[in-house]
Amino acid sequence: MNHQATPPAPLPVVMQSPLGARMRINGRDVDYFCGTSYFCLHGHPRVIEAACAATRQFGMGPGTLAQMQVYVALQDELQAWFGAEHVVSLISGYSSPMAMLQGLRDDFDVILIDAATHYSARDAIPTLDRPVHSFRHLDAGSLAEELDRYVKPGKRPVVVTDGVFPSSGALAPLADYRQAMVPYEGAILAVDDSHGVGVLGSSGRGALQHFGLEADGNYLAGTLSKAFGALGGIIPGSQSLADKIAANAMIMRGASPVPPAAAAAAIASLRVLKETPAMRANLVRNVSHVRAGLRKLGFVLADTPVPIVSVRGDVDFEQLRLQLDAKDIVVKVTKASGYSDAPDVPTMRLAVFSEHSPEQIDRLLSSMAELL
Ligand SMILES: Cc1ncc(COP(=O)(O)O)c(C=O)c1O
Known part of the structure; x- marks a missing residue:
């Protein structure tokens, strides 16, 4: 019988609250930067x-x-x-x-x-x-x-x-x-x-x-x-x-x-x-906040209003994801060729929401700066 301990499987993201920029996942309140609900309307x-x-x-x-x-x-x-x-x-x-x-x-x-x-x-x-x-x-x-x-x-x-x-x-x-x-x-x-x-x-x-x-x-x-x-x-x-x-x-x-x-x-x-034009305006503001902040960290990013921000570079993104998770910031890493348009290297896919506060975005950026 093989008694070698196998490493624990990574905990899947189990949502325990309506979707939002700040939400409950796996028993913790976290800043959430994944998915596609760009205005968090699923949880409104x-x-x-x-x-x-x-x-x-x-x-x-x-x-x-x-x-x-x-x-x-x-x-x-x-x-x-x-x-x-x-x-x-x-x-x-x-x-x-x-x-x-x-x-x-x-x-x-x-x-x-x-x-x-x-x-x-x-x-x-x-x-x-x-x-x-x-x-x-x-x-x-x-x-x-x-x-x-x-x-x-x-x-x-x-x-x-x-x-x-x-x-x-x-x-x-x-x-x-x-x-x-x-x-x-x-x-x-x-x-x-x-x-x-x-x-x-x-x-x-x-x-x-x-x-x-x-x-x-x-x-x-x-x-x-x-x-x-x-x-x-x-x-x-x-x-x-x-x-x-x-x-x-x-x-x-x-x-x-x-x-x-x-x-x-x-x-x-x-x-x-x-009825809330500020939501679309805030999304534009947040997307440029994230893109500009990541550029300052040295990443090359297109200047578009798209709220999906894909981060590439010579970084162990899975390690970075785990370290951000330990700070209650949840991000996604797309595996190499792991989706229809995924590049052949791992990337970090950040989803930006209108409902992220500037402070949440600053915390994401400063945490990344500290960990990189
Ligand atoms: C480009 C694209 N088309 C279609 C779909 C499918 O959309 P739905 O999940 O609403 O069926 C997705 C889902 O992620 C998508 O990314």
Whole structure:
């Protein structure tokens, strides 16, 4: 029998309070810099109350196919947020790039996809029955080369990418992609903007708004599970886009909607964000505070408003994570190639929230300075 002691497995992060910038994890109150709830709306009292009230009123849901007032109210709220004629809603953000691409299927002949695009769009590709070619991650020059190589005269490409990449926080150069697409009549851009909606753009409509690309031929699929404090996929656009999605994407016929609780949570989140412009302003302030502070520590970081800040360098990040954890600061280390867009070296992924106080950010930065 082998009596050698095995080292204890690292304690998983077990949340014991609603999500927040300061929250309870594994029996301790900690500063939390992980995840995707950029405004901490999942833990907002109004959002929690809305979800509870909707469950009391409507139960867990309508079963597969039925309508409830809460979904109509969510449609109104989303149309107002996105300034869109219609916003398709479905069960998950993961399914929304699939529904968007299936809806657009008759509008493209060949697919060009960033090599590090999220699993959600990749899983959709085989359902589209179109040739697919990758271009180098974030590289508009590579896109131009692949378009030139693979798009025959008269054929229409779709360019598929994340707007914000989930591990690295890199912002796709969408304006450069559009430039590369100019020679191809009817070319369309289809963005998984799960991490951009709510956060980017002058009014939080996402990466297309950020780049001034809200125009015909540019489409986004997003989620309610990150900035918007709830759960569910969304695809804002025209009524004609919604009709195409209804016609082509079988998930719209054969799957249940989100529970009423999630729809009501999203409505409350959208209202809180709209009524409290300071939340979006604080997120911008906090993102630049974190990025500037890390630069002072010697890390090289892009100057973007993205609240995912990926720290790379010649550092033992797992050791650093454990040392920060001992100071009740919880951060995430992404393993080498451990996610769709993760680089081939370990990185520390910090999520910045509107609800982090400047003092919390200073404590993170000074702790890192002390430990590095
Ligand atoms: C880029 C991207 N797309 C889609 C999803 C799936 O979203 P959801 O968790 O809301 O289903 C994620 C989830 O992390 C993501 O990072």
